[in-house]
Amino acid sequence: MEGAIRDVARLTLATVLGYLLTVKLLPPPVDLTGALTALLVTQASLRGSFRAGLVRVGAVVSGILVALAVATFVGLHWWSLAVVVFIALLVARVLQLGDAGLESAISAMLILGSVGAEVAAQTRFLTTIIGTIVGIVLPLVLPRRVQTADLTRDLRRIALRLRSVYRDAARYLTVNSPNTQATRQWLDSVRAITPLISQADQVLDEAADVQHLNTRQMFQANIVPLLRGGLDTLERTLLATRQALTVMPTTGEVSESPQSEDGYGDDVRIQFAIVLGAMGEAIEAYEALLEAEVAGGVHDAEAHLTLALAKVRTARHDLSALMLADPSQAQLWVRGGSLLAAIDQVIAEVDLDAYCQARDSWRSSQLGRSLPAGSIGPRIRSPWGLLAQHRLRQRAARARTEHPEGSYEVSSDETTVLMPAVPTEPGKQ
Numbered sequence: 001m002e003g004a005i006r007d008v009a010r011l012t013l014a015t016v017l018g019y020l021l022t023v024k025l026l027p028p029p030v031d032l033t034g035a036l037t038a039l040l041v042t043q044a045s046l047r048g049s050f051r052a053g054l055v056r057v058g059a060v061v062s063g064i065l066v067a068l069a070v071a072t073f074v075g076l077h078w079w080s081l082a083v084v085v086f087i088a089l090l091v092a093r094v095l096q097l098g099d100a101g102l103e104s105a106i107s108a109m110l111i112l113g114s115v116g117a118e119v120a121a122q123t124r125f126l127t128t129i130i131g132t133i134v135g136i137v138l139p140l141v142l143p144r145r146v147q148t149a150d151l152t153r154d155l156r157r158i159a160l161r162l163r164s165v166y167r168d169a170a171r172y173l174t175v176n177s178p179n180t181q182a183t184r185q186w187l188d189s190v191r192a193i194t195p196l197i198s199q200a201d202q203v204l205d206e207a208a209d210v211q212h213l214n215t216r217q218m219f220q221a222n223i224v225p226l227l228r229g230g231l232d233t234l235e236r237t238l239l240a241t242r243q244a245l246t247v248m249p250t251t252g253e254v255s256e257s258p259q260s261e262d263g264y265g266d267d268v269r270i271q272f273a274i275v276l277g278a279m280g281e282a283i284e285a286y287e288a289l290l291e292a293e294v295a296g297g298v299h300d301a302e303a304h305l306t307l308a309l310a311k312v313r314t315a316r317h318d319l320s321a322l323m324l325a326d327p328s329q330a331q332l333w334v335r336g337g338s339l340l341a342a343i344d345q346v347i348a349e350v351d352l353d354a355y356c357q358a359r360d361s362w363r364s365s366q367l368g369r370s371l372p373a374g375s376i377g378p379r380i381r382s383p384w385g386l387l388a389q390h391r392l393r394q395r396a397a398r399a400r401t402e403h404p405e406g407s408y409e410v411s412s413d414e415t416t417v418l419m420p421a422v423p424t425e426p427g428k429q
Contacts, residue, residue: 007144014042014138018131026126033111034127034134037064040107041135060135063088063108064128071112084108146207148372151227152291154200158193158234159287162241165189166280169245173273178248187245190238197235204228221369221376223294226362230290237283237349244342268322275315279346282308286350293359296373305352312347316340 018038023030040060066087074080088108111128169186176182208224285305292301320340348354366376 010138010142011039011042013142014038014134017138018134021130021134022127025130026123031123031127033068034131036111037128037131038134038138039131040064041132042138059092059104060107061132062091063104063106064111064132066091066104067108067111068125068128076112081109081112084112144210146210146224148223148294151203151207151223152294154196154203155227155230155234155287155290158196158200158231158238159283161193161196162190162234162238163280163284165241166276166283170273170277170280173269173276177269183245183248187242190242190245193238197231197238200231201228204231219368219370221294221366221371223371225365226293226359227290229358229362230287233286233349233355234283237346240342240345240349244339244346247339247342268319271315271319271322275312275319275343278308278312278315279343282312282347282350284308286355289355294371296371296375302352305350309347309350309352316343316347 015035015038019030019032019035022034037060067084070080070084070087085105085108088105092104165186168189169182172178172182204224204227208222211222211224282305285301285308289301289305323340363376369376
């Protein structure tokens, strides 16, 4: 709601500025074409990402120019309206504006209906230019702001939904043997999470584009790469979970067992439930660590993930020991080791060491930039500091390329960067 109010305020301000500039810079009569153009172009610039906004601006401007050309020579008639819509849509196709092509025709219709016959063609053109400039410059001066909570919301939903699947399966297996109906239900719940991943990926793409030329977030850390890495981890975890549930044997697929009539030993089944419950806690802790990282505080969250992963590894070790103690149960529960392999893949995805390595690489690229709870290193407060940091990274990259055998330190007045050595690819010396 707050974001919608801010967008409405920007649109209103753009309209008023377009009108005032038209009144101040051009002779009477007063023409609302500039105000309408500013409104349309600003709306195109505010909607979606920066790249998509430029496409929509192109669609709006092309439609306005077509409408002005037709209105100048023939005015408003049913056939001129048809010509304007046809040409606007055709231009949109030629410019490959995609879904924004319809906005070209809509803008053309609005302009065609707003211009009066008493306004000179030169005045119409100038008011359109004024409105277009206002519509492009205002979003650059007052750009949208990428909210951390908006970017982490979808990741939290994915992690909580996946944790819920693990908990449901663990709770069921504690007292029941797995059956086809229960496994199918868990798989359906996992598949239902896939659209959330696509939605989160789209939100991160839009946030990355919005940050381009964003004057309000010039000195803020770009959290999109770190969250994208976390999203990729959750996606791979989701796939590994589906694999584990797919290869898990169910009632009716085994013939006999000395311990239970459906073929599952109680000890193995209960221990497997413990493993699933611990994995759900680890996934929740991993997402919590991501949220803490982008906020600027990670101490408690990192300790929580460490403890959760220790529980998972301990439960996984106990499960393996039970299977080795009874080879018949190992044969029943593991189809060629695929079930345990899927569990190990989930554990590997949320591994803390791998995360810390990716996190440190991200931090080195964001030195000096601010987070909600602080900054990464000495804070950069001026555009000159940003330029100096960029030059430092370039020098460090060249040093790593020229001397891949070791680490090199590059220093300036405010920042110090320690770059690791470039890993050598297999087969290359």
